[in-house]
Amino acid sequence: MLRLYRRHRSSCPQTSQRYRRCSCPVYVEGTLAGERVNKALDQTSWEAATDLVRAWEKAGRIGGTVAPTISEAVAKFLSDAKARSLEESSLKKYRNVLEAHLLAFCDKKGLRDLRHLTVDVLRELRAGWTLAPRTQQKTLETLRAFLRFCEAADWIEKNPATRIKPPKVEDTPTLPLSDDDVQKLLTACRRYRGNGRRLRAMVLLLRYSGLRISDAVSLRRDRIQGDKILLYQQKTGTPVYVPLPAFAVRALMQQPAGEYVFWSGCGELKSAIEDWRRSFRSLAKLAGVRKFHFHRLRDSFAVSLLERGVDIETVAVLLGHSSSATTRRHYNPWVQSRQTALEAAVRQVWRQIA
Numbered sequence: 238m239l240r241l242y243r244r245h246r247s248s249c250p251q252t253s254q255r256y257r258r259c260s261c262p263v264y265v266e267g268t269l270a271g272e273r274v275n276k277a278l279d280q281t282s283w284e285a286a287t288d289l290v291r292a293w294e295k296a297g298r299i300g301g302t303v304a305p306t307i308s309e310a311v312a313k314f315l316s317d318a319k320a321r322s323l324e325e326s327s328l329k330k331y332r333n334v335l336e337a338h339l340l341a342f343c344d345k346k347g348l349r350d351l352r353h354l355t356v357d358v359l360r361e362l363r364a365g366w367t368l369a370p371r372t373q374q375k376t377l378e379t380l381r382a383f384l385r386f387c388e389a390a391d392w393i394e395k396n397p398a399t400r401i402k403p404p405k406v407e408d409t410p411t412l413p414l415s416d417d418d419v420q421k422l423l424t425a426c427r428r429y430r431g432n433g434r435r436l437r438a439m440v441l442l443l444r445y446s447g448l449r450i451s452d453a454v455s456l457r458r459d460r461i462q463g464d465k466i467l468l469y470q471q472k473t474g475t476p477v478y479v480p481l482p483a484f485a486v487r488a489l490m491q492q493p494a495g496e497y498v499f500w501s502g503c504g505e506l507k508s509a510i511e512d513w514r515r516s517f518r519s520l521a522k523l524a525g526v527r528k529f530h531f532h533r534l535r536d537s538f539a540v541s542l543l544e545r546g547v548d549i550e551t552v553a554v555l556l557g558h559s560s561s562a563t564t565r566r567h568y569n570p571w572v573q574s575r576q577t578a579l580e581a582a583v584r585q586v587w588r589q590i591a
Contacts, residue, residue, distance in 0.1 A: 239267035239274070239290050241283070257283040265290055272299050297352075304392035306349045311335045314386050334379040338362070351387055356397045363401065370404040377403055413536035413571075418526045419444055425524035436520055438488035439499060439513065443531060445485050447538035447556055450531040454509050456498045461489055468557070477554055539564070540571045546579070 242254035245261045263286040266275040280286040293299055305313065318331055342362050348354070359380065366373055381398040388396045414422075419440070426437035442453050446466055460467045465480040481489075492498050500509045514531075521529035535556070542552050549572055553561040565572060 239265055239269055239294065241265055241278075241286055241290065243283075244277075269293060270298050274299050298394070300391075304351045304387075307343050307351055307354070308340055308349075310351055310387055310392060311340060311383070313390075314383050317386065330375070331379060331383075334376050335383055338366070338376065339380065339383075351393050354384065354393075354397060356400045359397055359401055370406045373404045374406055377401060412528070412533060413540040414444075414526070414529075414533045418524075419534075419537065421524040421526055422520060422529075425520055428523060429520055431516060431519075434488075435492060435499070436516060438485075438492055440520075440534070441485040441488050442481075443534035444537055445481050446479050447535050449535065449557075450510055450513065451506065454497075454499050454513055455506055457496060458494075458498055461486070461498075477557070479555055536568075539568055543568060543571045544578070 242264055243251075243256060243259070243261045244254075244264055245251050245256075245259065249259050249261050251259050251261070260281045263278050263280045263283060264276065265278055265286070268274070278286045278289060280289065296304060304310070314335070315328070315331060318328055339362065342365070343349070343353075346358075348358070363373070363377070366376065368376060377398065380401075381396065384393065384396040384398045387393050422440050423437055426433040426440065429436055439453065442448065442456070443450070446453070446468070448456070448468065452468065456466070462478075464483065464486050465478045468477050468479055489498055496502055499513070500506070517529065517531065521527075539552050539556060542555070543549070549564055549568075550561045552568070553564040556564060558564045
């Protein structure tokens with residue numbers, strides 16, 4: 238039970254602690270949820286102080302604010318993410334996890350209050366996931382970010398998701414295309430029923446620039462400067478130049494004039510990417526290259542540099558990774574093979590000296 242009272246200043250003629258019309262400071266005393274309080278509210282208005290204490294009582298704790306419902310909190314989080322100008326890919330990930338997973342689960346269980354999201358409830362939510370370990374890890378990170386947002390807004394006392402252990406993730410080695418497979422793709426472009434020259438230019442761009450497919454499809458012509466491309470990785474915003482072989486530059490410059498090299502600029506980018514995906518699926522089948530996807534060309538770019546002695550930090554910058562740890566995690570086996578080759582070269586020199 239909480240009680241409001243005034244402490245009158247020496248200049249105030251009033252003496253009653255319950256007097257409401259003066260401007261002396263308002264205090265609160267009592268107990269709420271087992272917590273004892275006796276302090277000033279930084280209020281002189283009795284009505285404002287009453288509203289503040291009622292909010293505490295509704296929140297169930299001293300200093301608490303009235304928390305929104307789970308669905309309202311999700312909406313506020315997504316609105317804040319959009320206001321921070323996050324990429325659409327990040328916003329889509331947040332919407333998928335919070336709306337398709339969290340809100341669907343809460344609706345099924347009849348949960349509305351953020352305080353219902355306990356550690357046990359979140360573990361029950363996770364138990365229903367049919368996701369790969371890596372995807373589970375990313376999903377848990379999103380849940381933690383959302384509940385951290387709620388904690389910062391003082392809607393919950395602690396973030397319960399921090400007590401959920403992430404799944405064990407075993408990184409599978411990346412699978413670059415061999416030089417023979419790349420050559421098979423380029424040769425198949427001549428037999429491709431569609432625009433084979435355009436497809437060949439895209440293969441060369443992906444192989445020798447390390448671009449993600451979204452960046453390659455949306456490549457602006459003015460970013461081709463001589464024998465190099467000014468990259469601006471969509472995901473990280475890292476600007477960097479990368480030189481291209483002369484034959485790759487020629488293939489790009491032979492494409493029809495336009496603002497973009499591989500896209501009309503009309504419609505949505507993701508639709509254009511899907512068109513390219515279908516074209517590459519047909520090309521890989523024609524070339525006899527199994528398990529093909531765009532990222533393997535990006536892997537080929539990275540691995541070819543690592544095997545030729547380029548340091549991991551440089552490769553990380555070219556790939557647009559925010560940290561070389563990410564690059565090392567993906568390409569660790571190839572970093573090791575590079576180290577083995579370097580050691581063998583040094584031993585050969587020592588043998589020649591001996």
